[in-house]
Amino acid sequence: MLNFLRRKPKQSDKLIVLLASQNPDPKLVDVLAKRQEIIMRETFTTRGVIRGLPDADLVVLGDVIPLWDVDTSLMQNTLEVTGIPVTTPDQMLSQPEEWISTARLANRKKLQYLPARFVLVGGWAGGVGKSCLALAMAKRFRERNLPTAILEASEGGSYLVSRLGPQLHSLYDVLTGEDTATEWEGVKLYPIDHRASQVLADDPRLPDFLAGLKRGYTLVVVDASPSHPFWPRLLDLATNIIVVTAPRDESLFQAETLLKELEPVRASRPELKIHLIMNMVHSLGERIGMSGMVAASIPYNERWASQLDPRIADPLLNILYPGWISGPNPKALRKRILAAKSGGKSPENSGKK
Numbered sequence: 190m191l192n193f194l195r196r197k198p199k200q201s202d203k204l205i206v207l208l209a210s211q212n213p214d215p216k217l218v219d220v221l222a223k224r225q226e227i228i229m230r231e232t233f234t235t236r237g238v239i240r241g242l243p244d245a246d247l248v249v250l251g252d253v254i255p256l257w258d259v260d261t262s263l264m265q266n267t268l269e270v271t272g273i274p275v276t277t278p279d280q281m282l283s284q285p286e287e288w289i290s291t292a293r294l295a296n297r298k299k300l301q302y303l304p305a306r307f308v309l310v311g312g313w314a315g316g317v318g319k320s321c322l323a324l325a326m327a328k329r330f331r332e333r334n335l336p337t338a339i340l341e342a343s344e345g346g347s348y349l350v351s352r353l354g355p356q357l358h359s360l361y362d363v364l365t366g367e368d369t370a371t372e373w374e375g376v377k378l379y380p381i382d383h384r385a386s387q388v389l390a391d392d393p394r395l396p397d398f399l400a401g402l403k404r405g406y407t408l409v410v411v412d413a414s415p416s417h418p419f420w421p422r423l424l425d426l427a428t429n430i431i432v433v434t435a436p437r438d439e440s441l442f443q444a445e446t447l448l449k450e451l452e453p454v455r456a457s458r459p460e461l462k463i464h465l466i467m468n469m470v471h472s473l474g475e476r477i478g479m480s481g482m483v484a485a486s487i488p489y490n491e492r493w494a495s496q497l498d499p500r501i502a503d504p505l506l507n508i509l510y511p512g513w514i515s516g517p518n519p520k521a522l523r524k525r526i527l528a529a530k531s532g533g534k535s536p537e538n539s540g541k542k
Contacts, residue, residue, distance in 0.1 A: 210251030260404035329499035
């Protein structure tokens with residue numbers, strides 16, 4: 190028999206197998222450790238699974254310890270959207286070649302570990318673009334392949350239904366078990382009008398449902414009104430509140446009023462972050478109002494708003510996740526910001542007809 194030397198795989202050519210188990214099977218550890226084409230990494234918590242996904246080609250998932258900030262449902266939702274193959278320890282032991290082949294053929298998606306956020310986007314003033322920004326935020330965040338949801342808690346009729354169509358399953362339908370949540374751009378939607386919200390406000394299932402949303406998604410964006418029946422419960426769950434205003438006198442006054450109303454909450458919960466956003470800014474002069482308090486200003490761009498262009502959400506997500514829009518290419522970022530200010534035209538073509 191002729192013996193051929195096998196080329197040792199380069200480090201970059203190797204498959205990364207994430208073995209997630211608080212009590213890993215020694216036989217499985219031995220099998221994986223002996224394979225030269227595999228780099229084995231181990232974890233025993235739900236947080237460890239999420240953090241290990243960006244580099245993983247295959248996840249061997251056993252019993253892991255759920256942690257307070259990464260619930261088991263959040264881990265499962267994240268695994269479902271990544272496209273990374275997941276198997277059990279028993280399946281991996283019985284069919285290692287099949288699962289290694291599956292891992293090689295699978296399309297790997299870029300994934301990041303980001304901490305969970307439950308964000309209220311609200312304010313007293315109407316017509317300042319709260320709902321548009323909430324949708325754009327969820328849409329933009331979902332591009333990172335992480336579980337994302339948007340919940341409606343606003344006045345009047347459902348903006349989500351009026352904007353995206355009457356086929357959406359309502360929060361009432363989902364809570365009562367009649368239907369599952371509708372998905373839009375990969376985002377789970379929970380629309381509801383104000384009248385139905387009043388009916389659900391005292392429903393004993395509501396607290397567990399809202400807490401489940403926080404546990405099950407990396408980002409939950411709530412289109413919120415401070416006078417909504419859900420507001421007290423949402424305030425208890427919130428990690429961040431984004432108060433949206435526009436450069437109008439009455440809007441600025443109402444934003445300042447809400448910020449004052451939230452001061453006792455901020456004092457009792459130092460971990461709660463409250464941010465003031467100036468939306469629909471036409472000129473530099475309009476940024477002067479409350480300028481010392483404004484966390485970000487968003488230029489007025491009617492085309493982007495009408496199309497729910499996710500780029501308008503970058504300044505907001507950069508507040509929730511510092512470094513979001515710094516990225517590897519600052520020059521491209523500057524071009525996007527200039528394009529937003531010039532009505533969507535690129536800097537190179539802004540002077541051309």
